[in-house]
Amino acid sequence: MRKSLLRMTFRQLQIFRAVCDNRSYSRAAEEMALTQPAVSLQIRQLEELVGQPLFDYVGKKLYLTDAAEVLQRASADIFGRLESLDMQLTDLQGSLQGQLSLAVESSAKYFVPHLFAAFRREYPEVSLQLTVVNHTQAIRRLSANRDDLLIISQVPSDMDLEFLPFLNNPIIAVAPADHPLCSQPSLHLQDLTGWPLLVREPGSGTRRACEEYCHQKRAHFAQTQEVGSMEGLCEGVIAGLGLALLPRHAVRRELQTGVLRELPVVELPLLRSWCVVHPRGKYLSPVAQAFFTFVRNQRTQIGALAEHFGGAGNSPQ
Structure with missing residues (x-):
């Protein structure tokens, strides 16, 4: 092991992790109750010990270098081991x-x-x-x-x-209580496609699962509207903006109070x-x-x- 690495301090690693999490020297300084020059100095010293730059600025954005990615994983392991040590010591005292x-x-x-x-x-x-x-x-x-x-x-x-x-995480189709489809005794996914569908942002696992399933069932929605949160989707359906495919757990209160209705779709729930x-x-x-x-x-x-x-x-x- 390079001797320079042994001169790293826990404080330097804490500051480094704060910069990684915040992608900002100034926000890291605020989080650590330090001045921005103090944060900059600690990062420079850490870079000297590592022997490589840790951050790059592109425009006004801060990016982690490959060395920083490696150091971030190592520091997570180091602090995780310290936390584990603390837990084991308390466990020896008779409680977790x-x-x-x-x-x-x-x-x-x-x-x-x-x-x-x-x-x-x-x-x-x-x-x-x-x-x-x-x-x-x-x-x-x-x-x-x-x-x-x-x-x-x-x-x-x-x-x-x-x-x-x-x-199981059951995904169901929901509509506002006064929606025309609520009066139907049985529906297929195809029957929903004539109505707007509210969907989550592209990174959502629920959206991805529903898109794959609808494609498999050949149910293609011509109108979709993107809403960036589960709560926003729920409120959008209540407001009458469209239907949605949502985890039953996420709308349990709305189903219990009757402001939303679960549509009787033969192909649902989709179980994940x-x-x-x-x-x-x-x-x-x-x-x-x-x-x-x-x-x-x-x-x-x-x-x-x-x-x-x-x-x-x-x-x-």
Whole structure:
């Protein structure tokens, strides 16, 4: 090992990670309670130790160099090991403590807090850092090893991942309560194509799954409108802007109150499984391992919780 690398400090790595996360020296300085010149000095010293530049400016945007990408992954592992050490030391004292860093696709954000609450009843001293992302952002976070675990609905086949399917994610067609299609006893996807369809942004896993399924069923919507959030889609349907294909969990309250109706489409629901995921070979902290084990061993409890939460809780086989 190069001796220069041994002169790195944890503080330098913390500042480096703040710059990576914020893509800005000034925002990193604000986050770290430092001046911008102090951040610049620490990054320059770190670059001298690494022997390569870490950041490039193109226009007014900050980009990570290849060296920075490598250092970012290494620093995530270093701080993850420190967090794991802290957890193991508290575990030796008789209780599991620490923070679970969990990233979830937006379709899972409604159910996951209930899942974590069930986990926390067994481990009351564990806290949660929850990040909500779309599918594309989730894959980027997996590549950068940003989180302890991720919950996603479509596991990429081109990455070496350990994953555990644990709950069905049913996608249904919804319409406002006074929509003409609500009076029909039975529908096919083709019957919906004469109406505008509200869709998520291109990076959404729900949008990708629905587009692939509709293409397979030869149901082509001539009119689509893009809305960049699950909540926005829901409000758009209520407002009468169009129909939508949404996870049942995401609209459970609107279905219960009657402002939205689930359309009786023969080809639906489209079932996808939520999976808890991490890179294969990744060292899991005691808290992350406990959560993964909880999800694997408590299928019956999770299914019952999902039934109570949203009426769609069968676990995948």
